[in-house]
Amino acid sequence: MRVSVKSLLLAGMLALPLPALAQAGPSAAEVAAMRDTALNNDTVAWDVVEGLTTEVGQRLAATEAEARARSWAVKKLTALGFKNVHIETYTMPVWLRGAEEASVIAPFPQKLTLAALGNSGATGPNGLDAEVVYFPTFADLQAAPAESVKGKIVFVSHAMQATQDGSHYGQFGAARRQGPAVAAQKGAAAIIIRSIGTDYHRNPHTGVTNWPQGVAPIPAAALTLPDAEQLERILKRGQPVKLHLLLTPKFAGTAESGNVVADVPGSDPSAGIVLVGGHLDSWDLGTGAIDDGAGVAITAAAARYFLAPGKQPRRTIRVVWFGAEEPGGFGGEAYAKAHANERHVLAGESDFGADRIWRFQTSLPASSQAINDRIATALAPIGIEKGRTPEGDFGTDVGPTVRTGVAGVSLSQSGLRYFDYHHTPDDTLDKIDPAQLRQNVAAWTAVLAVAANAPEDIAAVPSKD
Amino acid sequence: MRVSVKSLLLAGMLALPLPALAQAGPSAAEVAAMRDTALNNDTVAWDVVEGLTTEVGQRLAATEAEARARSWAVKKLTALGFKNVHIETYTMPVWLRGAEEASVIAPFPQKLTLAALGNSGATGPNGLDAEVVYFPTFADLQAAPAESVKGKIVFVSHAMQATQDGSHYGQFGAARRQGPAVAAQKGAAAIIIRSIGTDYHRNPHTGVTNWPQGVAPIPAAALTLPDAEQLERILKRGQPVKLHLLLTPKFAGTAESGNVVADVPGSDPSAGIVLVGGHLDSWDLGTGAIDDGAGVAITAAAARYFLAPGKQPRRTIRVVWFGAEEPGGFGGEAYAKAHANERHVLAGESDFGADRIWRFQTSLPASSQAINDRIATALAPIGIEKGRTPEGDFGTDVGPTVRTGVAGVSLSQSGLRYFDYHHTPDDTLDKIDPAQLRQNVAAWTAVLAVAANAPEDIAAVPSKD
Numbered sequence: 001m002r003v004s005v006k007s008l009l010l011a012g013m014l015a016l017p018l019p020a021l022a023q024a025g026p027s028a029a030e031v032a033a034m035r036d037t038a039l040n041n042d043t044v045a046w047d048v049v050e051g052l053t054t055e056v057g058q059r060l061a062a063t064e065a066e067a068r069a070r071s072w073a074v075k076k077l078t079a080l081g082f083k084n085v086h087i088e089t090y091t092m093p094v095w096l097r098g099a100e101e102a103s104v105i106a107p108f109p110q111k112l113t114l115a116a117l118g119n120s121g122a123t124g125p126n127g128l129d130a131e132v133v134y135f136p137t138f139a140d141l142q143a144a145p146a147e148s149v150k151g152k153i154v155f156v157s158h159a160m161q162a163t164q165d166g167s168h169y170g171q172f173g174a175a176r177r178q179g180p181a182v183a184a185q186k187g188a189a190a191i192i193i194r195s196i197g198t199d200y201h202r203n204p205h206t207g208v209t210n211w212p213q214g215v216a217p218i219p220a221a222a223l224t225l226p227d228a229e230q231l232e233r234i235l236k237r238g239q240p241v242k243l244h245l246l247l248t249p250k251f252a253g254t255a256e257s258g259n260v261v262a263d264v265p266g267s268d269p270s271a272g273i274v275l276v277g278g279h280l281d282s283w284d285l286g287t288g289a290i291d292d293g294a295g296v297a298i299t300a301a302a303a304r305y306f307l308a309p310g311k312q313p314r315r316t317i318r319v320v321w322f323g324a325e326e327p328g329g330f331g332g333e334a335y336a337k338a339h340a341n342e343r344h345v346l347a348g349e350s351d352f353g354a355d356r357i358w359r360f361q362t363s364l365p366a367s368s369q370a371i372n373d374r375i376a377t378a379l380a381p382i383g384i385e386k387g388r389t390p391e392g393d394f395g396t397d398v399g400p401t402v403r404t405g406v407a408g409v410s411l412s413q414s415g416l417r418y419f420d421y422h423h424t425p426d427d428t429l430d431k432i433d434p435a436q437l438r439q440n441v442a443a444w445t446a447v448l449a450v451a452a453n454a455p456e457d458i459a460a461v462p463s464k465d
Numbered sequence: 466m467r468v469s470v471k472s473l474l475l476a477g478m479l480a481l482p483l484p485a486l487a488q489a490g491p492s493a494a495e496v497a498a499m500r501d502t503a504l505n506n507d508t509v510a511w512d513v514v515e516g517l518t519t520e521v522g523q524r525l526a527a528t529e530a531e532a533r534a535r536s537w538a539v540k541k542l543t544a545l546g547f548k549n550v551h552i553e554t555y556t557m558p559v560w561l562r563g564a565e566e567a568s569v570i571a572p573f574p575q576k577l578t579l580a581a582l583g584n585s586g587a588t589g590p591n592g593l594d595a596e597v598v599y600f601p602t603f604a605d606l607q608a609a610p611a612e613s614v615k616g617k618i619v620f621v622s623h624a625m626q627a628t629q630d631g632s633h634y635g636q637f638g639a640a641r642r643q644g645p646a647v648a649a650q651k652g653a654a655a656i657i658i659r660s661i662g663t664d665y666h667r668n669p670h671t672g673v674t675n676w677p678q679g680v681a682p683i684p685a686a687a688l689t690l691p692d693a694e695q696l697e698r699i700l701k702r703g704q705p706v707k708l709h710l711l712l713t714p715k716f717a718g719t720a721e722s723g724n725v726v727a728d729v730p731g732s733d734p735s736a737g738i739v740l741v742g743g744h745l746d747s748w749d750l751g752t753g754a755i756d757d758g759a760g761v762a763i764t765a766a767a768a769r770y771f772l773a774p775g776k777q778p779r780r781t782i783r784v785v786w787f788g789a790e791e792p793g794g795f796g797g798e799a800y801a802k803a804h805a806n807e808r809h810v811l812a813g814e815s816d817f818g819a820d821r822i823w824r825f826q827t828s829l830p831a832s833s834q835a836i837n838d839r840i841a842t843a844l845a846p847i848g849i850e851k852g853r854t855p856e857g858d859f860g861t862d863v864g865p866t867v868r869t870g871v872a873g874v875s876l877s878q879s880g881l882r883y884f885d886y887h888h889t890p891d892d893t894l895d896k897i898d899p900a901q902l903r904q905n906v907a908a909w910t911a912v913l914a915v916a917a918n919a920p921e922d923i924a925a926v927p928s929k930d
Contacts, residue, residue, distance in 0.1 A: 054698045057575035110522035110752075113890060201666045202751070202890035226893040230752070233519045233894075286667070287575075287695070425578060425667035428691040429698075 025314070025453035031378045034305055034449050039382060039442035044304055046434055048076060048297035049354075052280075053287040053429045060284040061324035062094045062255040069280050073260040073321050077300065081307040082262035082319065089258035090334040092324055095119050097284055098248030100221060102192070105129060105242040108234055114192060114221040115204035115285060116249045117176060118327055121217030123190065127246035128153075128219070130189045134235050138175040141182055150187035153243050154179075155235075157228060162198040165359075166352060166415030172196060173207075180209045180220035190219040190245055194228035199420035202226055206283050207423045208327050219247040257281070257323040259331045264306045266316035266452065272345030273316045274452045275406075276303060276444065279325035279351060279397055286427030290418065294432055294440070295350035296321045302444030306452065313452035315345065322397040325351070329396040336400035345458035346451050347398040348409035350444070352418055354437045359412040360447070361387040363394070363461050368407070371454045375409075378446035382439055384411070405460040409451070411443050490779070490918035496843045499770055499914050504847060504907035509769055511899050513541060513762035514819075518752040518894045525749040526789035527559045527720040534745050538725040538786050542765065546772040547727035547784065554723040555799040557789055560584050562749055563713030565686060567657070570594060570707040573699055579657060579686040580669035580750060581714045582641060583792055586682030588655065592711035593618075593684070595654045599700050603640040606647055615652035618708050619644075620700075622659040622693060630824075631817060631880030637661060638672075645674045645685035655684035655710055659693035664885035667691055671748050672888045673792050684712040722746070722788040724796045729771045731781035731917065737810030738781045739917045740871075741768060741909065744790035744816060744862055751892030755883065759897055759905070760815035761786045767909035771917065778917035780810065787862040790816070794861040801865030810923035811916050812863040813874035815909065818886075819902045820879040825912070826852040827874045828859070828867070828926050836919045840874075843911035847904055849876070870925040874916070876908050 026034070052072060059069040070087050077085045095118055102112040133152040135141040141149075141156050156179050160172035173196045183191040195205035204222045211217050223231065235241050260280060266273075278295020282288020303317045322331030346364070360379055364372050376386040393399035394408030402408045421427045451458070491499070517524075517537060524534040535552050542550045560583055567577040598617040600606040606614075606621050621644050625637035638661045648656040660670035669687045676682050688696065700706050725745060731738075743760020747753020768782045787796030811829070825844055829837050841851040858864035859873030867873045886892045916923070 050698070054695060055573045055702075057573065057695075108520050108522065200891075200893070200895045202668055202893070203666060226891070226895050229895060230519060230522075230893070233515070237520075426665075426691070428665070428667070428695070430665045430691050430694060 025455050026449055028374070028377055031446055031449045032381065035378060035382065035442045035446040038302065038305065038445040039438050042301055042438045042441045044080065045297040045301035045437050045441045048300055049289060049293040049432060050429060051076065052293045053289045057287045058284045059280060059282045059288055061281040061327050061330070062092050062257045066257060066281050066323060070258055070260055073280060077260065077262040077319070080300065080304050083265050084261070084263040087258045087260055088334065088338055089256050090330060091254045092257050092330045094252040094255045095327065096250050096252050098122065098250060099246055101246040103244045104234060105244050107237065107239045107241065112223055112227045112231065113202045113204060114223045114227065115206045116247050117180065117206055117220045117222060118208040119211065119217060120209065120220040120247055120249050122249055123219045123245055123247045125248060127244055128189055129242060129244050132235065132241045132243055138179050141179060144186065146186040149183060151189050153245060154183040154188045154191040155231060156191065157194040157232065160196060160198060160419070162416050162419060164414055164416055165412060166418060169196065169419060176207050176222065177210055180218060181211055181215050184215050184218045188218060192221050192223055195222040195224055197225065197419045197422060197424065200225050201426060203424040203426045205423045206285055219245060221247055257330055259323050259335050260321040262319045264303050264313060264317040266313050268314045271315045272343040272458060273318050274448065275318050275320065275344050275347040275398060275401060276448070277320035277322055277349055277397060279323070279331065280321040281324050281326055282427070283326055283423050285423070285425040287429065288427060289429045290353035290421055290427050290431050291423065292325070292351045294354035294437065298350045298354065298437065298440040299444055301441045302448055305445050306448065313448070315452040317448055317452050325396050329399070332397035332400050336404065340404070344401055344406045346407050346409055347394065347401045348411065349395040349398045350411065350440065351395055351397065352413045352415060354432045354440055355414040355417065356436045356439050357384050357411045357413050357443045359385050359387040361390045361410045361412070362407060363389045364407045365459045365461050368456060368458050371451060371456065371458065374450045375447055378450055379443055382442055384443055405463065407458060407461050409447060411447065413440065490920050491914055493839070493842055496911055496914040497846065500843060500847065500907045500911040503767065503770065503910040504903050507766055507903045507906045509545065510762040510766035510902050510906045513765055514754060514758040514897060515894060516541065517758045518754045522752045523749045524745060524747045524753055526746040526792050526795070527557050527722045531722060531746050531788060535723055535725050538745060542725065542727040542784070545765065545769050548730050549726070549728040552723045552725055553799065553803055554721050555795060556719045557722050557795045559717040559720045560792065561715055561717050563587065563715060564711055566711040568709045569699060570709050572702065572704045572706065577688060577692045577696065578667045578669060579688045579692065580671045581712050582645065582671055582685045582687060583673040584676060584682060585674065585685040585712055585714050587714055588684045588710055588712045590713060592709055593654055594707060594709050597700065597706045597708055603644055606644060609651065611651040614648060616654050618710060619648040619653040619656040620696060621656065622697065625661060625663060625884070627663040627881050627884060629879055629881055630877060631883060634661065634884060641672050641687065642675055645683060646676055646680050649680050649683045653683060657686050657688055660687040660689055662690065662884045662887060662889065665690050666891060668889040668891045670888045671750055684710060686712055722795055724788050724800050725786040727784045729768050729778060729782040731778050733779045736780045737808040737923060738783050739913060740783045740785065740809050740812040740863060740866060741913070742785035742787060742814055742862060744796065745786040746789050746791055748791055748888050750888070750890040752894065753892060754894045755818035755886055755892050755896050756888065757790070757816045759819035759902065763815045763819065763902065763905045763909055766906045767913055770910050771913065778913070780917040782913055782917050790861050794864070797862035797865050801869065805869070809866055809871045811872050811874055812859065812866045813876065814860040814863045815876065815905065816860055816862065817878045817880060818883045819897045819905055820882065821901045821904050822849050822876045822878050822908045824850050824852040824877040825875065826855045826877070827872060828854045829872045830924050830926050833872070833921060833923050836916060836921065836923065839915045840912055843915060844908055847907055849908055870928065872923060872926050874912060876912065878905065
């Protein structure tokens with residue numbers, strides 16, 4: 001490449017007034033101004049989540065609905081001004097919901113409301129009739145002798161409560177993630193669980209369950225909380241309880257899924273990429289508004305502020321709308337593999353709805369604690385505290401990237417009502433409060449303003465091993 | 466009948482100390498004590514509503530489920546000590562729910578969640594496809610020319626809000642009660658309405674619709690609020706919206722329904738009957754906990770206090786668990802007809818859930834205002850104000866009796882969340898707060914303590930004509 005004297009002179013001239021600004025990044029006041037513009041005026045996030053949930057609706061992984069969502073996403077991100085907007089595909093196994101019905105045959109005939117778990121086996125078209133065996137907790141099922149379970153419909157309950165940090169999902173969610181495999185290994189005919197949720201509506205909470213190698217899937221479904229408690233009351237009467245269960249989901253081979261990638265190109269390619277996003281797929285029962293239409297909307301809306309004239313960041317901000325998170329993080333794995341040779345310096349996702357963010361956490365290395373402090377300064381005025389570096393990998397989608405040594409950032413929304421709607425038919429647009437959504441956009445805007453413009457290098461996170 | 470001297474003497478002796486008490490009825494302190502016993506300790510109402518919803522579940526009018534509920538009721542009321550417990554049957558038309566599915570075919574393919582209205586017509590087994598024509602209010606549908614509606618699926622919305630007195634149900638409920646007939650008369654292929662409700666869950670609100678003589682039923686269903694707003698957003702994009710609709714309910718001739726009647730016999734047969742109750746039937750989507758398991762439980766629990774030794778009331782307290790209220794008040798009509806020759810002096814029903822009562826109203830005649838005042842005194846300490854004599858006939862079940870000139874009593878529960886659950890799959894036991902349920906029992910106990918024991922005669926209500 002030829003370099004002209006003129007351009008050297010120009011660079012030298014520009015270098016005189018600019019370095020102070022460029023090296024320092026935006027001032028605290030400048031970050032605050034960007035944050036408050038988003039807080040008070042952002043309409044992009046609502047526009048994205050409203051559009052995606054209305055014009056596409058549910059977006060089950062590796063189905064034509066998810067493909068329609070990718071087309072929609074490319075169009076929308078391009079219209080918003082993002083660069084390098086494209087789809088990166090991969091193939092994955094497909095699971096499709098079928099019919100789902102349950103009823104108490106004896107002693108008190110009545111219907112129950114449930115939904116198959118993702119990867120559930122099927123009962124066959126005529127369903128199955130079997131006696132129920134009840135376990136108050138997943139641990140009780142684990143401890144049960146196989147002969148008490150064999151040929152029966154296992155019913156596992158739990159005592160999950162709403163928590164601000166959503167932590168109950170980890171412990172109590174084991175009934176869904178592992179319960180079916182444990183029941184299958186003990187010879188159960190089927191398993192039903194109390195929905196991993198905290199609401200009392202007749203909307204079951206689906207979600208993925210996992211079958212270890214060699215364990216054949218059995219029918220596995222979640223009762224709504226009112227139905228689970230009804231069944232518990234019936235069981236407490238002490239008579240044998242017999243159910244009819246019809247579940248006809250199917251595994252349908254492999255199909256294409258994909259990530260949608262969009263960039264805000266930075267001015268300094270050597271400074272590394274700041275990766276943010278959410279997941280584009282959803283479960284099939286609702287329209288995927290809080291899980292995770294909100295996340296793709298929030299992170300894209302925040303990144304978009306840096307597309308405006310004069311706002312180009314030092315680092316490239318990459319927005320990824322990941323595919324197929326729900327059935328097992330296929331999109332996140334595919335992204336990390338495809339982009340292993342690019343330098344990422346910070347990665348974070350929004351995948352916990354759109355209620356107010358109350359805490360942020362990073363795993364920025366010690367050498368970047370000044371960046372962490374500047375983020376803290378920018379977020380405190382909108383009610384967000386600085387938390388400690390968390391356990392874990394900052395989410396299913398960015399996890400595979402974070403595990404390569406990239407610092408993570410987490411902005412924690414309140415989880416107090418998230419599990420009322422999570423994975424249910426109730427995950428619809430009306431659950432999003434536009435004012436809280438804007439607070440989310442404001443927080444991510446501030447994080448990006450600081451991190452993508454930080455004059456310091458952001459080093460890799462040292463391995464803990 | 467022979468009357469011995471001894472019994473005359475005994476009567477005379479007893480007559481000396483007792484008349485003052487008997488004629489005065491219980492003192493305010495005695496009424497308060499009974500009220501507070503119920504408020505603090507009642508377990509009967511919970512036992513009844515828990516048992517009925519658990520052991521029977523839904524109780525659609527004129528079905529075998531409602532018949533099972535009557536058997537359950539006779540057993541329960543007998544076990545509680547009521548006298549003269551029996552079933553009074555009548556026949557009525559039967560309507561049964563079938564399959565119900567809806568989806569947007571164009572421009573944005575997706576499923577919608579709905580439920581057929583009671584008395585809905587059917588689409589046939591293959592469903593129907595038609596364009597949607599949207600009316601923001603029932604008045605807009607009424608004003609529409611027939612040619613704008615003919616052959617289309619009418620979609621009627623409304624702006625119902627939660628109100629403490631539930632009054633919005635009257636005005637906004639017209640879309641359900643009359644909307645289908647208006648749409649049918651204009652030649653619509655089908656009608657879907659925004660559920661007559663106030664919640665944002667994917668649980669549709671069913672309820673009866675009425676077809677005037679000569680109007681053939683068309684398919685008629687209610688979308689959940691999230692689905693109705695989704696459809697509105699799709700319509701606002703301005704493209705023609707086409708739906709597929711499958712509804713296969715059926716009219717199944719006539720069948721038996723019935724009222725369950727139980728008495729607390731009074732000491733003075735000439736003083737007239739105080740009639741209280743609720744309705745035993747429910748819609749088929751939930752388990753009929755707030756509508757109206759609570760009502761039968763509350764009124765029976767209150768009446769039961771007068772079965773205790775030494776508590777016999779002056780007037781007979783009659784508890785009726787009416788059948789078939791939902792499809793059109795068949796039980797209330799049958800009761801009034803069957804008991805036209807008995808003297809009723811006061812009638813009231815509990816059919817608005819189990820949240821706190823905040824107001825009472827009566828149509829006691831001017832000659833009985835002292836009774837009204839004593840009721841007010843008894844209810845004020847538990848947060849219940851004295852309201853004016855209301856319009857109307859005090860409810861669907863006691864209405865036919867009240868219209869014969871019997872004074873009515875109404876105890877108004879808060880309606881602020883009633884229409885979140887009303888007629889939905891969400892009408893389940895968990896929606897009942899035991900403490901508020903006890904406040905209901907306490908209030909009815911106080912009303913009965915005053916009214917059933919009032920020494921004054923309670924005259925008929927003068928006709929307003």
